[in-house]
Amino acid sequence: MKNINILALICLVFSIASFIPLVIFNIDSSLWLFTFILAPIGAILALWGSNYFLLIINVIMFFAVFLIMYGLEFIQKYFSV
Numbered sequence: 001m002k003n004i005n006i007l008a009l010i011c012l013v014f015s016i017a018s019f020i021p022l023v024i025f026n027i028d029s030s031l032w033l034f035t036f037i038l039a040p041i042g043a044i045l046a047l048w049g050s051n052y053f054l055l056i057i058n059v060i061m062f063f064a065v066f067l068i069m070y071g072l073e074f075i076q077k078y079f080s081v
Helices: 002-023 030-048 050-080
Strands: none
Touching: 002 030, 002 050, 030 050
16 A cells, blocks of 8 residues: 555656646646646545545645636735736
């Protein structure tokens, strides 16, 4: 089961790494779409390995695109000068 948890952690790290160019550097590339592939795989592996912390983090990473888009719209709407 330890190898499965390591694979879930690797999926989490790669999904975060594929998300960085969009959020941090504001680079328009389709690399962030790997988050939709890797995060569910990591969540399934974490569930299979009974690591609920990795499961929750992978699910949050799956929905992070929508949360950040909503957050940016909220900031632009209410806090723009």
